[in-house]
Amino acid sequence: MKIAMIGTAHPFRGGLASYNERLIRQFQAEGHTADLYTFTLQYPALLFPGKTQYSEEEAPEDLRIIEAVNSVNPLNWWRVGERIRRENYDLVLIKFWLPFMGPCFGTILRRVRKNPRTTVISIIDNIIPHEARPGDRLFARYFAGPVQGFVAMSQAVLKDLAAFTRGQPCIYSPHPIFDNFGAPLERSRALELLGLDPQYQYLLFFGLIRDYKGLDLLLEAFADPRFRGSGIRLIVAGEFYTDRAPYDALIERYGLAEELLLVDHFIQDSQVATYFSACDLLVQPYKTATQSGVTQIAYHFEKPMIVTDVGGLAEMCPDGRVGYVVPPVAAAIAEAIFRFFGATDRQALAVTLAEEKQKYSWAIMTGRLLALRERILRSL
Numbered sequence: 001m002k003i004a005m006i007g008t009a010h011p012f013r014g015g016l017a018s019y020n021e022r023l024i025r026q027f028q029a030e031g032h033t034a035d036l037y038t039f040t041l042q043y044p045a046l047l048f049p050g051k052t053q054y055s056e057e058e059a060p061e062d063l064r065i066i067e068a069v070n071s072v073n074p075l076n077w078w079r080v081g082e083r084i085r086r087e088n089y090d091l092v093l094i095k096f097w098l099p100f101m102g103p104c105f106g107t108i109l110r111r112v113r114k115n116p117r118t119t120v121i122s123i124i125d126n127i128i129p130h131e132a133r134p135g136d137r138l139f140a141r142y143f144a145g146p147v148q149g150f151v152a153m154s155q156a157v158l159k160d161l162a163a164f165t166r167g168q169p170c171i172y173s174p175h176p177i178f179d180n181f182g183a184p185l186e187r188s189r190a191l192e193l194l195g196l197d198p199q200y201q202y203l204l205f206f207g208l209i210r211d212y213k214g215l216d217l218l219l220e221a222f223a224d225p226r227f228r229g230s231g232i233r234l235i236v237a238g239e240f241y242t243d244r245a246p247y248d249a250l251i252e253r254y255g256l257a258e259e260l261l262l263v264d265h266f267i268q269d270s271q272v273a274t275y276f277s278a279c280d281l282l283v284q285p286y287k288t289a290t291q292s293g294v295t296q297i298a299y300h301f302e303k304p305m306i307v308t309d310v311g312g313l314a315e316m317c318p319d320g321r322v323g324y325v326v327p328p329v330a331a332a333i334a335e336a337i338f339r340f341f342g343a344t345d346r347q348a349l350a351v352t353l354a355e356e357k358q359k360y361s362w363a364i365m366t367g368r369l370l371a372l373r374e375r376i377l378r379s380l
Contacts, residue, residue: 001032001033001090001091001370002032002033002034002087002088002089002090002091003024003027003032003033003034003035003089003090003091003092003093004034004035004036004037004084004087004089004091004092004093005020005023005024005034005035005036005037005092005093005094005095006037006069006084006092006093006094006095006105006108007020007036007037007038007094007095008020008038008039008042008095009021009036009038009063009065010038010055010057010059010060010063010065011038011054011055011059011067012038012039012042012053012054012055013052013053013054013055013056013057013266013268014208014266015178015207015293015294016095016097016125017038017055018178018180018269018293019095019175019178019293020036020038020095021036021060021063021180022176022178022179022180022362023093023176023362023365023366024036024063025062025063025180026362026363026365026366027366028062030363030366034064035064035065035066035087036063036064036065036066037066037068037069037080037084038065038066038067038068038069039067039068039069039070039071040067040068040069040070040076041069041070041071041072041073042071043071043100044071044072047100049241049242050208050239050241050266051239051265051266052266055268055269056268057268057269057270068080068083069104069108070104071100071101071104072104074103074107077103077104077107077108077111078107078111080108080111081107081108081109081110081111081112082111084108084111084112084118085111085112085114085115085118086115088115088117088118089112089115089117089118090117090118090119090373091118091119091121091369091370091373092109092112092118092119092120092121093121093122093123093369094109094120094121094122094123094147095122095123095125096122096123096124096125096126096127096140096143097124097125097126098126098129099129099133099135099136099137099138099139099140099143100133100139101139101143102138102139102140102141102142102143103139103142103143105143106139106142106143106144106145106146109143109146109147110145110146112146113146119148119149119373119376119377120146120147120148120149121147121148121149121150121151121369121372121373121376122143122144122147122149122150122151123150123151123153123369124150124151124152124153124157124161125153125157125290125291126157126160126290127140127144127157127160127161127164128140128160131210131211131212137163137164140164141164144161144164144165144166144168145166147168148168148376149168149169149170149171149372149373149375149376150165150168150169150170150171151170151171151172151173151365151368151369151372152170152171152172152173153172153173153174153175153290153291153312154172154174154290154291154311154312154315154316155172155312155315156290156291156311156312157290157291157312158170158171158172169372169375169376169379171368171372173364173365173368173369174291174312174315174316174359174360175291175292175293175295175296175316175360176296176360176361176362176364176365177296177299177300177357177360177361177362178293178296178297178299178300179300179362180269181269181272181273181276181297181300181301182270182272182273183273184273184276184277184301184302185273185274185277186277187277187278189277190273190274190275190277190278191278193274193278194235194261194274194275194278195261196233196235196261196278199231200231200232200233201231201232201233201280201281201341202232202233202234202235202278202279202280202281203218203222203232203233203234203235203279203280203281203282203283203337204234204235204237204275204276204278204279204281204282204283204303205218205234205235205236205237205238205282205283205284205285206237206238206267206275206276206282206294206297207237207238207292207293207294208238208239208241208266209236209238209239209240209241209242209244209247209264210241210242211242211287212286212287212288212289213284213285213286213287214284214285214286214287214308214328215236215247215285216246216247216250217285217287217308217328217329217330217333218234218283218285218330218333219247219250219251219254219256220250220254220330221285221330221331221333221334221337222234222254222256222259222260222334223250223253223254223256223330224331224334226334226338227259227334228259230341232337232341233259233260233261234256234259234260234261235260235261235263235275235278235279236260236261236262236263236264237261237263237267237275238263238264238266238267239264239265239266240264244264263275272297273301276297276298276300276301276303277301279303280303280304280341281303281304281305281306281323281337281340281341282294282298282303282304282305282306282323283305283306283333283337284305284306284307284308284313285306285308285328285333286307286308286310286311286313286328287308287310287328288310288311289308289310289311289312289313290311290312291311291312291313291315291316292313292316295307295313295316295317296316296360299322299353299356299357299360300357302350302353302354302357304322304323304340304344304346304349304350304353305317305322305323306323306324306325306326306333306336306337306340307323307324307325307326308325308326308327308328308333309325309326309327309328310328313325318356320352321349321352321353321355321356322349322352322353322356323340323349323353324336324339324340
C-alpha cells in the first residue's frame with residue numbers, strides 16, 4: 001500500500017514526532033511505502049511555551065519526511081491538501097492532539113477526500129484538551145468532519161469522541177511501546193553519566209512539566225519526613241511548560257534541594273535511555289490524563305511505575321502487575337512509593353511487567369489501522 005502520515009516529525013522534537021516516525025517505520029517494515037508530511041511552521045513562537053520546537057538530533061535517514069504544513073496559513077492548507085490528493089495514497093493517517101490544529105488539518109483532509117481512492121483515519125491522543133481554550137470544541141468538530149475512522153489510544157478518549165463524530169467507526173488501540181530510544185544502559189553507567197551516587201535508589205518524574213501532570217503532588221509526597229534518611233532520591237527531568245516558580249517554592253519550603261536532581265530542559269531522544277536506566281521507579285502523579293507516552297517508555301525499559309487513577313493511565317498500568325495505581329493525592333503517592341521500596345517483590349513484578357509489555361507492539365497498531373480501513377471500505 002501507499003501510505004501517508006500527517007503530523008509532527010523531524011526537525012520538530014517530542015513524543016508526537018517519535019510516535020509518528022516509529023509508526024511509519026513499522027509500515028515500512030511490513031512492506032508498505034510510507035511518507036511523513038510534517039510542518040514548516042507548527043506553532044507560532046508566541047503560542048509555544050518551551051524554549052524551542054526543534055530537535056537537536058540528526059535527521060533520520062530511513063524516512064521520507066516532507067516539510068509542507070503551515071498550521072496558520074489557510075492557502076497552505078489548500079495547497080497541501082491538493083498535493084496529497086494528487087499523490088493517490090491508499091491510506092492517509094493524521095495524529096490529532098490539540099484543537100488548535102483543527103482548522104489546518106480539517107481543511108487539508110477535505111481536499112484529500114476529493115480522491116476516492118484515499119481512506120482517511122485519525123489517531124487521537126486527545127479530542128478534548130487537558131488545558132481548555134476558546135474554540136476548542138468548534139475546531140475539533142471541524143477536524144472530525146472529513147475523517148472516515150478514528151483510533152483512540154485510551155477508553156476515556158474513545159468515550160469523548162462520541163460528541164464529535166457522526167457515525168464514523170471508532171476503535172480503541174492503546175499507545176504502543178516507545179522502543180525507539182535504544183537499549184538500556186548498565187545502571188552504574190547511567191548514574192555515572194548523571195553524576196548520581198549509586199548508594200541511593202531513584203524515583204523518576206519524566207517529560208514536559210505542565211500543571212496537570214502533578215509534579216507539585218509528587219514534591220509534596222516526597223516531603224514526607226520518612227523519605228529523609230531513607231536512601232531514596234528523586235530525579236525530575238523535563239522542560240517547564242508552565243511557571244516554574246511554584247515548584248521552586250515547594251522545593252524550598254520542604255528543603256528538598258539536596259534530595260533531588262532537577263534537569264529543567266527538554267530531554268533529547270539520545271538521552272532518554274540514561275534517565276530510565278538510572279531510575280528504580282517511574283512516578284506519574286497526573287491530575288488529569290488520557291494516556292501517556294511516558295508509560296510506554298517505561299515499558300520499553302521494563303521499569304515499574306506508580307500512576308494516578310485518572311483518564312486512561314490505569315488501563316495501561318494494571319495495579320499490582322506493573323506497579324501501583326493510586327488516587328491523585330500526595331499522601332497516597334507517598335504510601336505507594338514506600339510500599340514499592342519496602343514490601344514489593346520486585347522480581348515477581350518484573351515478570352508480570354514483561355508479560356504486560358507484550359500487549360503493546362507496533363504491529364498490533366498497524367494491524368488495527370489496516371483492519372479499520374477495510375471496515376470503512378466495506379461500508380462504502
